[in-house]
Amino acid sequence: QVQLVESGGGLMQAGGSLRLSCAASGRTFRDYAMGWFRQAPGKEREFVATINWSGAVTHTADSVKGRFTISRDNAENTVYLQMNSLKPEDTAVYHCAAGRGRHITIASDGYDYWGQGTQVTVSS
Numbered sequence: 001q002v003q004l005v006e007s008g009g010g011l012m013q014a015g016g017s018l019r020l021s022c023a024a025s026g027r028t029f030r031d032y033a034m035g036w037f038r039q040a041p042g043k044e045r046e047f048v049a050t051i052n053w054s055g056a057v058t059h060t061a062d063s064v065k066g067r068f069t070i071s072r073d074n075a076e077n078t079v080y081l082q083m084n085s086l087k088p089e090d091t092a093v094y095h096c097a098a099g100r101g102r103h104i105t106i107a108s109d110g111y112d113y114w115g116q117g118t119q120v121t122v123s124s
Helices: none
Strands: 001-006 011-012 016-026 034-040 044-052 059-062 068-073 078-083 093-099 111-114 118-123
Touching: 001 093, 001 111, 016 034, 016 093, 016 118, 034 068, 034 078, 044 068, 044 078, 044 093, 059 068, 078 093
Parallel strands: 011 118
Antiparallel strands: 001 016, 016 078, 034 044, 034 093, 044 059, 068 078, 093 111, 093 118
């Protein structure tokens, strides 16, 4: 079992920055990859970024590439999502997820555990 708790969301003006955190507990943190997904009202869940068990390999969605960066601190059992140059279309509930294995995956069915989410709202 893995428990995930996100934090760091909030209201931000377009062009601003936020850093989301996701604290994990339960299974050994370095045993699995991590991902961030988001879901806007009326839309399907969307992949944002993923990172492998060591932090050496990452992948971000084209929609956020160059603006968002995923990282992890295995000593702190935490994964981060640094979001810069925020746009109104980034408004969504952001969820972190624990992967089934150690390697990156963009498919939501590759993740076994999900956090409750944190709201990010970007005003124009």
